[in-house]
Amino acid sequence: MVAHLVRLKLTLLRNGLRRSAWQVVGLVVAALYGLTLLGLAGAGAVGLGFVDVQLRGDVLVVVGSLLVLGWWVVPLVAFGVDATLDPRRFVTFGVPRRDLLVGLTIAGLIGIPGVVTTLSALATPLAWWREPLAALVALVGAVLAVLACTLGARATTTVLAPVIGRRRVREVVAALAILPFIFLGPILSTVAEGASGVGLESVARVLSWTPLGAPWALAPAVAAGDWAGLLLRLVVALATLVVALRAWSWALDRTLTEPVSAGGDSRARGLGWFGRLPATPTGAVAARAATYWLRDPRYAIAVAIVPVLPVLLAISAPDGAIVLVAGPAAAFTVGWSISADVAYDGTAYWTHLVSPLRGVADRWGRVLVAGSLGLVLTLVVVFGTVWYADRWDALPALLGASVGLLLTSLGGASVVSAAVVYPVQQPGENPFGTKQGASAAAFTSQLVGFTAIGARGAPTAVLALLAVVRDSAALGWAAMGVGLVLGTVVLVAGVRLGGSMLDRRGPDLLQKMRAFA
Amino acid sequence: MPGPVTSAPAPVAGAPALSLQGLWRRFGQKVAVAGIDLEIPAGSFYGLVGPNGAGKTTTLSMATGLLRPDAGTVLVHGVDLWAHPTEVKRTIGVLPDGVRLFDRLTGAQLVTYAGLLQGLDRPTVTSRTRDLLAAVGLEQDADTLVVDYSAGMTKKVALACALVHAPRVLVLDEPFEAVDPVSAANIREILHQYVAGGGTVVVSSHVMDLVQRMCDHVAVIAEGHVLAAGTVDEVRAGRSLEERFVDLVGGRITGEGIAWLRTSSD
Numbered sequence: 195m196v197a198h199l200v201r202l203k204l205t206l207l208r209n210g211l212r213r214s215a216w217q218v219v220g221l222v223v224a225a226l227y228g229l230t231l232l233g234l235a236g237a238g239a240v241g242l243g244f245v246d247v248q249l250r251g252d253v254l255v256v257v258g259s260l261l262v263l264g265w266w267v268v269p270l271v272a273f274g275v276d277a278t279l280d281p282r283r284f285v286t287f288g289v290p291r292r293d294l295l296v297g298l299t300i301a302g303l304i305g306i307p308g309v310v311t312t313l314s315a316l317a318t319p320l321a322w323w324r325e326p327l328a329a330l331v332a333l334v335g336a337v338l339a340v341l342a343c344t345l346g347a348r349a350t351t352t353v354l355a356p357v358i359g360r361r362r363v364r365e366v367v368a369a370l371a372i373l374p375f376i377f378l379g380p381i382l383s384t385v386a387e388g389a390s391g392v393g394l395e396s397v398a399r400v401l402s403w404t405p406l407g408a409p410w411a412l413a414p415a416v417a418a419g420d421w422a423g424l425l426l427r428l429v430v431a432l433a434t435l436v437v438a439l440r441a442w443s444w445a446l447d448r449t450l451t452e453p454v455s456a457g458g459d460s461r462a463r464g465l466g467w468f469g470r471l472p473a474t475p476t477g478a479v480a481a482r483a484a485t486y487w488l489r490d491p492r493y494a495i496a497v498a499i500v501p502v503l504p505v506l507l508a509i510s511a512p513d514g515a516i517v518l519v520a521g522p523a524a525a526f527t528v529g530w531s532i533s534a535d536v537a538y539d540g541t542a543y544w545t546h547l548v549s550p551l552r553g554v555a556d557r558w559g560r561v562l563v564a565g566s567l568g569l570v571l572t573l574v575v576v577f578g579t580v581w582y583a584d585r586w587d588a589l590p591a592l593l594g595a596s597v598g599l600l601l602t603s604l605g606g607a608s609v610v611s612a613a614v615v616y617p618v619q620q621p622g623e624n625p626f627g628t629k630q631g632a633s634a635a636a637f638t639s640q641l642v643g644f645t646a647i648g649a650r651g652a653p654t655a656v657l658a659l660l661a662v663v664r665d666s667a668a669l670g671w672a673a674m675g676v677g678l679v680l681g682t683v684v685l686v687a688g689v690r691l692g693g694s695m696l697d698r699r700g701p702d703l704l705q706k707m708r709a710f711a
Numbered sequence: 712m713p714g715p716v717t718s719a720p721a722p723v724a725g726a727p728a729l730s731l732q733g734l735w736r737r738f739g740q741k742v743a744v745a746g747i748d749l750e751i752p753a754g755s756f757y758g759l760v761g762p763n764g765a766g767k768t769t770t771l772s773m774a775t776g777l778l779r780p781d782a783g784t785v786l787v788h789g790v791d792l793w794a795h796p797t798e799v800k801r802t803i804g805v806l807p808d809g810v811r812l813f814d815r816l817t818g819a820q821l822v823t824y825a826g827l828l829q830g831l832d833r834p835t836v837t838s839r840t841r842d843l844l845a846a847v848g849l850e851q852d853a854d855t856l857v858v859d860y861s862a863g864m865t866k867k868v869a870l871a872c873a874l875v876h877a878p879r880v881l882v883l884d885e886p887f888e889a890v891d892p893v894s895a896a897n898i899r900e901i902l903h904q905y906v907a908g909g910g911t912v913v914v915s916s917h918v919m920d921l922v923q924r925m926c927d928h929v930a931v932i933a934e935g936h937v938l939a940a941g942t943v944d945e946v947r948a949g950r951s952l953e954e955r956f957v958d959l960v961g962g963r964i965t966g967e968g969i970a971w972l973r974t975s976s977d
Contacts, residue, residue, distance in 0.1 A: 478827030
């Protein structure tokens with residue numbers, strides 16, 4: 195049975211690859227990334243073998259604990275646990291519970307993250323090549339640690355599934371999940387500063403008694419001759435596995451008998467934006483877009499960085515003009531946020547396709563909403579950063595560059611979203627699920643779009659940069675004029691081109707999106 | 712945008728409501744629709760039946776502008792759909808199968824959206840939205856997000872969207888799937904009134920019994936071909952539509968059956 199489950203997982207993987215060339219590309223990219231990490235881990239382990247025993251143990255415990263923590267927490271906030279072998283699909287088969295759990299645990303390790311984690315963990319004995327007994331114990335510890343990773347991930351995701359399954363909770367979590375990534379830089383630098391002092395040793399000592407660090411602390415205990423410590427940590431590590439297994443099994447029983455419900459009804463009074471915006475096709479598209487900006491967390495996530503960016507820039511360079519970059523960056527982020535708008539619609543795009551809506555009206559409706567929001571955000575950020583840096587002389591140049599970039603990126607996004615669709619999270623879909631096959635198509639279209647916008651925006655950007663660096667008012671006003679005129683031209687041209695592409699290729703886009711499902 | 716004036720296409724009097732001529736569509740290696748010709752007379756209630764994977768959805772998608780045919784022509788009241796999409800789409804109402812809706816809108820917002828996209832003015836859209844939601848029994852849920860609707864309610868709100876611009880031809884793909892019997896009866900009544908008022912309805916369905924009772928014309932499709940088409944009485948030739956369908960499509964397995972499935976034997 196266990197072999198069946200593993201074989202099923204491999205077959206699913208192979209069939210997925212056969213279905214789309216992009217998935218092969220995605221797997222190759224992920225594999226290269228994984229190999230790099232693996233190389234670093236192996237080299238790091240060998241390298242650690244040359245440092246002092248105490249430091250060696252501390253580093254292994256801290257890094258190892260982060261790895262286990264990552265397995266437990268990341269699926270909840272970011273990528274989701276691999277759902278190709280959903281236990282619910284085996285309900286009708288009468289698979290013995292023990293076989294199911296063992297099979298799913300092993301199958302969970304098939305895939306790039308699992309393989310890299312396993313091999314990296316198995317490389318840790320290399321750090322103990324001078325103490326053979328410790329190396330042997332490190333091998334046992336590595337196996338226990340890998341099991342803690344995969345069993346723990348299954349336990350946390352299954353136990354918390356009913357909470358995470360509720361739509362509201364998912365949306366809030368998805369919106370909050372981005373914050374740690376935004377603050378990753380400052381957090382890491384703070385941690386590094388702290389750790390360089392006395393931090394590492396005490397952190398490692400505490401972690402070595404927790405479920406996260408215990409399996410990694412076995413070998414250091416042997417090396418230190420601390421046999422009581424070894425035994426106690428072995429107990430912690432084994433107890434972790436037993437508790438995780440029990441929790442998973444218990445939560446599995448619950449999900450199998452009480453399916454997750456999506457949560458209560460949500461209601462909205464009246465017509466909202468549909469009653470306020472003009473009763474024209476363009477107005478209707480704008481009203482729909484405005485409603486989605488408010489109700490669909492995917493849009494909020496796309497621009498979540500805007501209010502944070504100036505703060506980050508101000509923290510990283512307290513007394514520079516770098517913070518002024520936040521204005522143009524905000525403009526670009528909001529403008530570019532509609533670059534996958536048709537893909538975000540998904541197959542619901544048929545509503546546009548069966549109506550006599552012209553592509554240009556579709557484009558303008560979407561641009562109006564993103565543009566209005568972008569203009570407000572951009573102006574707030576530009577005035578705020580200019581005030582903070584006390585560079586009012588740079589205001590015309592910055593306004594020109596920012597608004598110009600907003601118009602340019604809106605125009606570029608209007609073309610790109612009519613040209614390419616790729617799989618994205620659909621509204622209501624588990625935002626923690628992974629989308630295979632998206633990366634390469636998304637990456638290519640984004641790269642082409644960036645390049646095109648960069649080329650169109652370069653004249654304004656150069657003028658604005660010169661104006662700010664040289665304190666030249668004349669260049670500043672020139673940047674403003676060029677930015678507004680050039681931006682408007684690019685926007686109108688982009689909307690026209692994107693609109694006529696939609697008129698011609700709309701059905702083909704819908705067909706592609708149907709094939710994703 | 713004031714485009715060049717190309718002979719403004721006008722509906723041809725006496726032309727069939729929907730005329731499919733030599734439609735072909737291939738997906739990769741698989742030919743889904745292999746030369747379908749179909750005449751759907753104006754004012755008919757036309758059923759499209761076929762086994763799973765017969766090409767019903769593909770055919771209806773091509774007939775409504777959702778999928779570009781590899782070859783062939785679609786005429787709606789004599790006007791070429793793929794040559795004049797904007798003009799023709801004002802005259803057809805569509806309920807596709809297997810697609811999402813803009814489900815973060817409320818039911819009332821979604822129907823309003825469909826109406827405004829068709830270019831109707833606000834008072835018309837407002838009153839029609841109210842009428843339609845009442846007719847399909849969604850008055851109470853007009854302010855609920857469509858994402859929180861049941862499958863049957865979702866079908867009903869999509870039907871309201873298809874009707875909001877009072878189209879001359881209504882093309883419905885599996886409209887009764889997941890709809891409860893009471894709602895289905897209500898929908899059938901709406902459709903019958905619509906046909907009585909001069910409209911044309913095309914529905915696809917798996918349920919032979921339903922098609923036999925509801926439709927006056929029927930076409931049987933399998934493996935991308937039309938096997939039989941005409942009035943229901945012509946096609947069923949004195950037998951039940953289901954028997955005739957099984958005859959035409961084949962695939963019934965007769966004989967001893969599976970011996971070990973007889974639980975009484977042990």
